Every structure is written in structure tokens, then in C-alpha cells.
Amino acid sequence: MRETQGGTANGSGAVDSAKVKEIAAVWGKLPEKERARALVELTRGMPAKDRAVIEGYFKELQKKSNK
Numbered sequence: 001m002r003e004t005q006g007g008t009a010n011g012s013g014a015v016d017s018a019k020v021k022e023i024a025a026v027w028g029k030l031p032e033k034e035r036a037r038a039l040v041e042l043t044r045g046m047p048a049k050d051r052a053v054i055e056g057y058f059k060e061l062q063k064k065s066n067k
Contacts, residue, residue: 015042015054027058028065035062 023030023038030038039058043051 015046015050020054020057024058024061027061 019042023042027035027038035058039055043054046054
């Protein structure tokens with residue numbers, strides 16, 4: 001339940017690019033639950049605008065993997 005609550009929007013907005021690449025490489029193969037968990041981990045503590053960018057990136061990956 002804790003993971004579904006919004007952040008404080010006072011994080012640095014920094015993203016671990018290695019982690020993003022690692023998750024992006026297997027994104028289409030992950031079950032829905034794992035994708036949701038990965039997004040929460042990647043965006044934890046980010047301001048809403050930065051979180052939206054990361055979430056949008058992974059939504060586009062999902063669209064491409066469904067083709």
C-alpha cells in the first residue's frame with residue numbers, strides 16, 4: 001500500500017541510467033506486476049513532472065513490444 005501513495009515531490013529527480021537501461025532491455029518480457037514494481041522503484045522520490053517522463057518512456061516501450 002505504501003508504494004501506491006504519491007511522493008513528496010522534493011527528490012532530486014536523478015535517475016539511475018544504468019538501472020533504466022537494465023529494465024528497458026527486458027521490459028516487454030516482464031509480467032505486469034514486475035513492470036509496476038520496477039516503475040515504483042525507478043521513480044520513488046521524484047517530482048511528479050520527472051516521474052511522468054519516465055513513466056511515459058516505459059509506456060512507449062510497452063507499445064513497441066506489443067507490436
